[in-house]
Amino acid sequence: MIDYCPCGNNKVYEECCRPFIDKKQLPETAEELMRSRYTAFTKGKVDYVLNSHQKKTRPLKERNKMQKWMNSVEWLGLSIVKTEKGQAEDEKGTVEFRAIFIEDGMTEAIHESSIFEKENGKWFYVSGTHLQNNKQYLKY
Numbered sequence: 001m002i003d004y005c006p007c008g009n010n011k012v013y014e015e016c017c018r019p020f021i022d023k024k025q026l027p028e029t030a031e032e033l034m035r036s037r038y039t040a041f042t043k044g045k046v047d048y049v050l051n052s053h054q055k056k057t058r059p060l061k062e063r064n065k066m067q068k069w070m071n072s073v074e075w076l077g078l079s080i081v082k083t084e085k086g087q088a089e090d091e092k093g094t095v096e097f098r099a100i101f102i103e104d105g106m107t108e109a110i111h112e113s114s115i116f117e118k119e120n121g122k123w124f125y126v127s128g129t130h131l132q133n134n135k136q137y138l139k140y
């Protein structure tokens with residue numbers, strides 16, 4: 001069985017998000033960081049999610065709550081809607097994405113536009129804006 005990466009990139013986990021999550025490699029683009037953060041959510045890797053969050057806004061106090069939530073939902077998939085800048089040569093970037101998951105038997109979608117910034121050559125998640133109609137509660 002091929003262990004495809006949860007981020008939906010059509011690559012195996014070992015060659016996609018894992019090197020980032022295991023700190024063997026740094027994401028070159030904002031989208032790679034976005035994907036690896038999603039994958040970390042699906043795998044309950046709360047420290048990766050926190051450490052890839054910009055220091056100023058890093059929600060350290062939320063750690064336990066985040067861990068609990070990550071483990072309680074079932075992640076169904078990620079789609080990248082669009083990206084603006086965020087390439088290897090950029091210092092800032094925006095990634096719009098949709099992530100689908102099941103929480104308490106309901107299918108939910110997060111539709112977010114996330115801002116990423118580089119600090120000392122490393123990409124960080126800064127903040128996200130939930131887009132209109134982001135919450136779709138569908139009967140599962």
Ligand SMILES: [Zn+2]
Nearest residue numbers: 005007016017
């Ligand atoms: Zn991946």
